[in-house]
Each structure stands twice: as C-alpha cells, then as structure tokens.
Amino acid sequence: MTSEQASARPLDSRADIFSLGVILHELLSGRRPFRGSSQVETLHAIIHNQAPPLAGVSVWIQDILDKALAKDPKERYQHAADLALDLRRSLRVVPGATGVASVVAPARRRQWLWFGAAGIALVMVAAGWIGRAAWRPSENPLADARFSRFTDFEGSENDAAISRDGRFVVFRSDRDGSTDTWVSQVGSRNFVNLTKGTRSSVLVRNAGFAPDGSEVWLSAILGGDRMRLIPSMGGAPRPFLSEHAMEAAWSPDGSQVVFHPYDDGDPLFIADRDGSNSKQIFTLGPGEHNHFPVWSSDGQWIYFVSGQWDAREMDIWRIPTSGGTPERLTNHNSDVRYLAPLDSRTLLYVSPDQNGAGPWLWALDTERKVTRRISSGLEVYTSVDVSGDGRCLVVTVSNPTANLWSIPILDRPADEKDVKSVSLPSVRAYAPRYRGTSLFYLSSRGGGDGLWRYENGQATEIWRGADGALFEPPAVSFDGRRVAVILRKQGKRTLNLLSADGGDVRPLGTAIEVTSAASWSPDGNWIVAAGNDGKGPGLFKIPVDSGDPARLTSGAASNPLWAPDGSVIVYTGPVVSATGPLLMIRPDGTPLDAPGIRVRVNTEHYRFVPGRSELVYCQPYPRWPPRTFGYWT
Structure with missing residues (x-):
C-alpha cells in the first residue's frame, strides 16, 4: 500500500513505483520497509515514516530506494523505465569505492568531478566534458554527469563551495545541531567543523576558499562578527577585508579580490589579494542589492546578481573590472543565486523557472546571452560552485518539505511540548492564513505553488499553480469570503481577486507592480500592497471595488500588514544585508514612531495578535526567539 492510498488520496501510475520500491527493499534486506504491531501502526508508518537505510548496499542503490519510496509522488521516479535505467547504471559502479558511488564515464572524454549536496547529504558527481569554443543552446554542458554521494549526514547541507584545485569542499550543515561551516578533503571522509556554533547563517554565500585553498573565508554577519579567514582544516581565525565584508571572490590569477559589504546598495569593491587598496566599482540605491559576485575566466568582468532582493526579482549582470555601466545578461526576474563560471563563456547558476518551480540548475552563454535549464527531473538545486580548471563542480x-505548526501565545516562552503540528492531507504546506473556519495555505502538486483551502477536514485547491505560480502568501479578507493573490503575467506581478472557493477571478490595481505580500483593511474596502506605479516604489492602498490606488509612502517597502482594529499599518522598510526596519503608519500614510525592531527579509515575520494591541514578530536570527510588542495610536 502506498502513502497516498493509506491517506485516501488519488492514485496514479506512480503508486506502482512505490510498490516496486517496497519489493526491492524487501529483496535486499529480507524485511519490509514499513512495519507496525497493528494494521493502524503499519498505516501510520507508511504515511509518516521514512524507510530505514540499508546496511551493506551502495549509496547509489540507497538513492534509488529513497526516490522510489518517496512519500510525495512527484518526488518519485515518474516512470518505471527511469528506475530501471538507474538500476542498470548502478551495476557500472567503480569497484573498490567506499562511502561514495562513482560511475565510469566514456573513456574518450576528459573527466571532471561534480560534488553536490542532496538535502541531507552531499553528492559527488563525475562528468565528462569536451573542451569546445562554445556550447550550443540545444546542448547540455553537463550531459555526461555521473553522481556519487559525498556525505551521509543526518539533517541538511547547503551553500557548498569547492577549492580551485578541486581538493576541498566547504559547506553549511546542521550535523551537530546548530548550522555550522564544515570542510572536508575530497576522498578523505574526514569532516571538520570550523565554526562550532559560533556564527549564524547569512542568506548569501557564507564561506569559500582563498586561491591556494589553505584558508576559508567566513562572511561577516549583520550585528555579529566581521569577515574572517580560518585555516582550511581548522585553527585560529584572523580578520580580513572591511568590517562588513561579504562574499569574497579572487581573480583568476589570485592578484585581486571582489567583495561587497552589507551596506545600503551593496556596493561592489575590488581590492588587492590581501584586502588592501580597495576601490568601489559599483553601487545601487537603498533597498537594492548586489550579490554573488564572481570573476569571469579571463579576469575582465565581474558577474553578479542584482535587483530587488526582498521581491525576489533578481538577474545576472556584469561590469568591467575597471567599473562603468553594468550590462544585464538575463531576464528571469526571479530568485537567482550562486554564479559559477564553467569556462570562458559559460556561467552556471541556480534559479526557479518562470512558473515558480525549482530552483533548477541553469547555464548562461555570456556572449549570446542565452540561458538553458541543464538539470532534469524534480531535484531542487540550491547552490553551485566550480573549481578553477572547470573540471570539478x-x-x-x-528535496524540501514544509509543514504547518501551531505555537500558543502564553504568559511565558512556549516549550517544545506546547508546539503542535497541524495535520493536513497535503504533503507540503506553508504560508498559512486563518480566517473564520478556513485555513488557506500554499502547496504544490508539482511545479509552482497553488492556493489551498482546508475546511471541515477537506482540502481543496482553489488556485492551481499550473495556471500561475504563487510566490507570496495569500491576502484573505477579514470575513474570509475573498482572497487576493499576486500573479506574474507578461513579466509583471499584479494583484488578483478571487472568491474563497476559487471563482470570480479579476485583476486589481493593474497600474501597480506588486513586490511582496499584501493585506486587507478590516472593512474589506482596501488592500494595502508594496509595489511600484512607475514613479517609484512605495506602499499603496488599492480599492477593492472601484477607484484609483492611493500612494501611502515613497521608498523601498515590503510586506505591509493592516491591524485588525484598522488603526495601524506596519511594514518592512529598506532592507540592508538580510534585515529591514519594522515601520508604522496610519491608514492615511501619516508616519508613526517606529519601535526600533529589525526583521528578516524575503517573507513576513510579524502578525497581529487577535483581540490585543500587540504584534508578534520573529527576531532576525535563528537563535533569537519570537517576541511581542504593544502599539498605541
């Protein structure tokens, strides 16, 4: 029995893949993957438990089992032929390999290694590469890749980088509880925790290697420590670059380094290799961002990601190393991250597609300005890096999951025992909104996220992600009868109104390009949203029935929230590094004294407490617990 059958969900041919996985597991281990002392316990195990890993099988076989037995059908093999192909490939594993699986690539091609992290483990990938003057857009520069697992940690790994000589990998992992920076020499199976709970994470690159691989740089942290260099296998860190410096990348010859501080506009600087003689080559205005700077292979350009980070509208640009006017290379208008030059004209990176699915792995031909998705299947890629010679990745x-949890508001900090999971029939759920007896949330059946409504034990998809992916939480009217969602059409994000059951869709305030989550007024006559009307960014009141939008503020703003008593609108002001100030205005735009609170970027981290003049907010760093503050008007 499959997890969807046990949950009384619709079945398709992917249920047979699950059954094949059960049979394969039993053939290899002599026992079934999901067991219980009663039928009820067995059903619970099928729905909720992961199949136990098998001792004595290769990592490649374990990966096949994990994919076949995935709870979510969209994360399984989509066809039995794909499973059979991977099984045949597993028979060609290099003899004598321990801990990792490696597949022999065609002998007529040079070999390079691709190391990766798979949600809960780093994965090593070997691939063949033919040096060529250019790759055609119809080709995949990684067509002959072969995969091997690099780690087998419990938990998650992300934000990985590789040394120029391909000998070392550094990454972030929560193996020891807190998320730390780890480093390992390839093939050694020896992993060193460099930070041991001393540094929180930033939302861009946290670490990378100096040119000779002997040291790892650790990014500066807003409100915390400055950038440091630390010996690659552990030791005493030393200061490097300016106090706020982030994301260091050295030139191909190692003579210069590019970086940006977490200051307004994320200015780009180039300095000598030791950090001296820094010179600014580009900056943006407050609330705009430059991230992930890297050098071109010939040392003539700096590639970087630039745009409105809080709206996740970023693209790849380049600028001469001497400065000047940047040139735009892509038109994703999405959450583009992690640039990695593969050769003189090929740049790898990760980004969602135009439907919001992913992020996937992409290649950019920097001369033709042509992009192509080069990853296949449903695996989500969250970072990429390349060695200096282009042979190692x-x-x-x-394979992310998301679940909803409830935390009571008490007269004391809530304990772990107070936190309860919200049982939903959806495998993945996030961005919840309660109104009346209904719970609205975002989820996906594959591809972009749609909007779901849960009421009386039934979950209904009221907006399909296939019709337009949702990137922001829904705005639900106080009476629960109407919902506003943000849809991207022809490259522009606008508000759209629909009924609580998904009908009567119509656009609102089409002159405003909306950049973040919106919020209803208590009387249901207005929606407040952050966006741009062509005259600059700000907050706007958009009438629900008729009339023109009214500007409330000017300047960078995001995620407005209208108080239940109608007296106050709070929002996030200009974002610097990963945080922005929590600001307050009256509904007519009159500013109020702000409480001096900073919140994290890219999502809502504050909600009003029903029936009280209080607001709950999440502090900007993971170790800081949520807090409340009162407001008066």
Whole structure:
C-alpha cells in the first residue's frame, strides 16, 4: 500500500513505483520497509515514516530506494523505465569505492568531478566534458554527469563551495545541531567543523576558499562578527577585508579580490589579494542589492546578481573590472543565486523557472546571452560552485518539505511540548492564513505553488499553480469570503481577486507592480500592497471595488500588514544585508514612531495578535526567539 492510498488520496501510475520500491527493499534486506504491531501502526508508518537505510548496499542503490519510496509522488521516479535505467547504471559502479558511488564515464572524454549536496547529504558527481569554443543552446554542458554521494549526514547541507584545485569542499550543515561551516578533503571522509556554533547563517554565500585553498573565508554577519579567514582544516581565525565584508571572490590569477559589504546598495569593491587598496566599482540605491559576485575566466568582468532582493526579482549582470555601466545578461526576474563560471563563456547558476518551480540548475552563454535549464527531473538545486580548471563542480540538491505548526501565545516562552503540528492531507504546506473556519495555505502538486483551502477536514485547491505560480502568501479578507493573490503575467506581478472557493477571478490595481505580500483593511474596502506605479516604489492602498490606488509612502517597502482594529499599518522598510526596519503608519500614510525592531527579509515575520494591541514578530536570527510588542495610536 502506498502513502497516498493509506491517506485516501488519488492514485496514479506512480503508486506502482512505490510498490516496486517496497519489493526491492524487501529483496535486499529480507524485511519490509514499513512495519507496525497493528494494521493502524503499519498505516501510520507508511504515511509518516521514512524507510530505514540499508546496511551493506551502495549509496547509489540507497538513492534509488529513497526516490522510489518517496512519500510525495512527484518526488518519485515518474516512470518505471527511469528506475530501471538507474538500476542498470548502478551495476557500472567503480569497484573498490567506499562511502561514495562513482560511475565510469566514456573513456574518450576528459573527466571532471561534480560534488553536490542532496538535502541531507552531499553528492559527488563525475562528468565528462569536451573542451569546445562554445556550447550550443540545444546542448547540455553537463550531459555526461555521473553522481556519487559525498556525505551521509543526518539533517541538511547547503551553500557548498569547492577549492580551485578541486581538493576541498566547504559547506553549511546542521550535523551537530546548530548550522555550522564544515570542510572536508575530497576522498578523505574526514569532516571538520570550523565554526562550532559560533556564527549564524547569512542568506548569501557564507564561506569559500582563498586561491591556494589553505584558508576559508567566513562572511561577516549583520550585528555579529566581521569577515574572517580560518585555516582550511581548522585553527585560529584572523580578520580580513572591511568590517562588513561579504562574499569574497579572487581573480583568476589570485592578484585581486571582489567583495561587497552589507551596506545600503551593496556596493561592489575590488581590492588587492590581501584586502588592501580597495576601490568601489559599483553601487545601487537603498533597498537594492548586489550579490554573488564572481570573476569571469579571463579576469575582465565581474558577474553578479542584482535587483530587488526582498521581491525576489533578481538577474545576472556584469561590469568591467575597471567599473562603468553594468550590462544585464538575463531576464528571469526571479530568485537567482550562486554564479559559477564553467569556462570562458559559460556561467552556471541556480534559479526557479518562470512558473515558480525549482530552483533548477541553469547555464548562461555570456556572449549570446542565452540561458538553458541543464538539470532534469524534480531535484531542487540550491547552490553551485566550480573549481578553477572547470573540471570539478559542487552542488547542493534538496528535496524540501514544509509543514504547518501551531505555537500558543502564553504568559511565558512556549516549550517544545506546547508546539503542535497541524495535520493536513497535503504533503507540503506553508504560508498559512486563518480566517473564520478556513485555513488557506500554499502547496504544490508539482511545479509552482497553488492556493489551498482546508475546511471541515477537506482540502481543496482553489488556485492551481499550473495556471500561475504563487510566490507570496495569500491576502484573505477579514470575513474570509475573498482572497487576493499576486500573479506574474507578461513579466509583471499584479494583484488578483478571487472568491474563497476559487471563482470570480479579476485583476486589481493593474497600474501597480506588486513586490511582496499584501493585506486587507478590516472593512474589506482596501488592500494595502508594496509595489511600484512607475514613479517609484512605495506602499499603496488599492480599492477593492472601484477607484484609483492611493500612494501611502515613497521608498523601498515590503510586506505591509493592516491591524485588525484598522488603526495601524506596519511594514518592512529598506532592507540592508538580510534585515529591514519594522515601520508604522496610519491608514492615511501619516508616519508613526517606529519601535526600533529589525526583521528578516524575503517573507513576513510579524502578525497581529487577535483581540490585543500587540504584534508578534520573529527576531532576525535563528537563535533569537519570537517576541511581542504593544502599539498605541
């Protein structure tokens, strides 16, 4: 019995893949993967438990089992032929390999290694590469890749980088509880925790290697320590670059380094290799961002990601190393991350597609300005890096899940025992909104996220992600009868109104390009949203029935939230590094004294407490617990 059958969900041919996985597991281990002392316990195990890993089988076979037995059908093999192909490939594993699986690539091609992280483990990938003047857009520069697992940690790994000589990999992992920076020499199976709970994470690159691989740089942390260099296998860290410096990348000859501080506009600097003689080559205005700078292979350009980070509208640009006017290379308008030059004209990176699915692995021909998705299947890629000679890659691959939890508001900090999971029939659920007896949330059946409504034990998809992926939480009216969602059409994100059952869809305030989550007024007559009307960014009141939008503020803003009593609107101001100030205005735009609170970027981290003049907010760093503050008007 499959997990969807046990949950009384619809079945398709992918249920047979699950059954094949059960048979394969039993053939290899002599026991079934899901067991219980009663039928009820067995059903619970099928729905909720992961199949135990098998001792004495290769990592490649374990990966096949894990994929076949995935709870979510979209994460399984989509066809039995794909499973059979992987089984045949597993028979060609290099003899004598321990801990990792490696597949022999065609002998007529040079070999390079691709190291990666798979959600809970780093994966090593070997691939063949033919040196060529250019790759055609119809070709995949990684067509002959072969995969091997690099780690087998419990938990997650992400944000991986590889040394120029391909000998070392550094990554972030929660193996020891806190998320730390780890390093390992390839093939050694020896992993060193460099930070041991001393540094929280940043939302861009946390670490990378100096040119000779002997040291690892650790990014500066807003409100915490500055950038440091630490010996690659552990030791005493030393200061490097300016106090706020992030994301260091050295030139191909190692003579210069590019970086940006977490200051307004994320200015790009180039300095000598030791950090001296820094010179600014580019900056943006407040609330705009430059991330992931890297050098071109010939040392003539700096590639970087630039745009409105809080709206996840970023693209790849380049600028001469001497400075000047940047040139835009892509038009994703999405959450583009982790640039990695593969050769003189090929740049690898990760980004969602136009439907919101992914992120996937992409290649950019920097001369033709042509992009192509080069990953296949449903594996989500979260970072990529390339060695200096272009023969070694490290990627992080994830199979993310999301569940909803409830935390009571008490007169004391809530304990773990107070936190309860919200049982839903959806495998993945996030961005919840309660109104009346209904719970609205985002979920996906594969591809982009759609909107779901859960009521009386039934979950209904009221907006399909296939019709337009949702990137922001829904805005639900206080009476629960109407929902506003943000849809991207022809490259522009606008508000759209629909009924609580998914009908009567119509656009709202089409002159405003909306950049983040919106919020209803208590009387249901207005929706407040952050966006741009062509005259600059700000907050706008958009009438629900008729009339023109009214500007409330000017300047960078995101995620407005209207108080239940109608007296106050709070929102996030200009974002610097990964945080922005929590600001307050009256519904007519009159500013109020702000409480001096900073919140994390890219999502809502504050909600009003029903029936009280209080707001709950998440502090900007993981170790800081949620707090409340009162407001008065």
